Amino acid sequence: xGATKTDHFTDKQNAIATLAKAIGHPARVAIIEYLMKVxxxxxxxxxxxxxxxxxxxxxxLKELKxxxxxxxxIEGNAICYCIDExxxxxxxxxxxxxxxxxxxxxxxxx
Amino acid sequence: xGATKTDHFTDKQNAIATLAKAIGHPARVAIIEYLMKVxxxxxxxxxxxxxxxxxxxxxxLKELKxxxxxxxxIEGNAICYCIDExxxxxxxxxxxxxxxxxxxxxxxxx
DNA sequence: TTTTTAGATTGCAATATTACGATAAATGTT
DNA sequence: AACATTTATCGTAATATTGCAATCTAAAAA
Numbered sequence: 001x002g003a004t005k006t007d008h009f010t011d012k013q014n015a016i017a018t019l020a021k022a023i024g025h026p027a028r029v030a031i032i033e034y035l036m037k038v039x040x041x042x043x044x045x046x047x048x049x050x051x052x053x054x055x056x057x058x059x060x061l062k063e064l065k066x067x068x069x070x071x072x073x074i075e076g077n078a079i080c081y082c083i084d085e086x087x088x089x090x091x092x093x094x095x096x097x098x099x100x101x102x103x104x105x106x107x108x109x110x
Numbered sequence: 111x112g113a114t115k116t117d118h119f120t121d122k123q124n125a126i127a128t129l130a131k132a133i134g135h136p137a138r139v140a141i142i143e144y145l146m147k148v149x150x151x152x153x154x155x156x157x158x159x160x161x162x163x164x165x166x167x168x169x170x171l172k173e174l175k176x177x178x179x180x181x182x183x184i185e186g187n188a189i190c191y192c193i194d195e196x197x198x199x200x201x202x203x204x205x206x207x208x209x210x211x212x213x214x215x216x217x218x219x220x
Numbered sequence: 221t222t223t224t225t226a227g228a229t230t231g232c233a234a235t236a237t238t239a240c241g242a243t244a245a246a247t248g249t250t
Numbered sequence: 251a252a253c254a255t256t257t258a259t260c261g262t263a264a265t266a267t268t269g270c271a272a273t274c275t276a277a278a279a280a
Binding site for chain 1: 260269
């Protein structure tokens, strides 16, 4: 088929999957890291930073935005993109939770 | 094209992307969560737990294993799968780092 | 040894993703 | 107004992913 069966899973599971999927591409990881590095948010030069054409970068930004990982504000001619902290916190909490539960459990069977 | 240009990005970026991509599917999130819930690691009944056919689950397990998120041991006839803590820790650290850097920065431009 | 059980692999169809050239839309500059 | 700049969108080609039926392998049980 090729279509993900999102109906069969919980909203939380789908939410985490959506966030993780958005980060699941090196270009989008690079974009996130670039947004971290740059002080000002006017980030039209992501294209210059990445080895990808402008439409491709625009598409990646769109996916990050759809997933809720970044926010974008129109600022005159350019656009100001920046990371949405809430999404990062969700991921941090999720993996933090798993990590602590695992150490409690001492899952050393493998 | 359709092929990800991994060559142009750093190893770290590709590593994070690989891990995130593996979690970027609700079925694989559900598998991870099931592995957490179950005490014993003999987890052949993941198939019964998920609304997916056996070959599909097997494929998802393979991807999780390739990405380094889970480990699998042959245990007689069945197989013992469990989460690889190191991978989870990597993700936790990564997002934790971003989170703390963001709060330091007070990125409130958007 | 035959049969069952657990899991992987193969092959295939449907859909999604990635990437980019060309083009469009919208604002800024001259 | 004419042009430049910035970003988005469209169209399209190449590749990847998802899902499953059918089949295969290997160990366990009978």
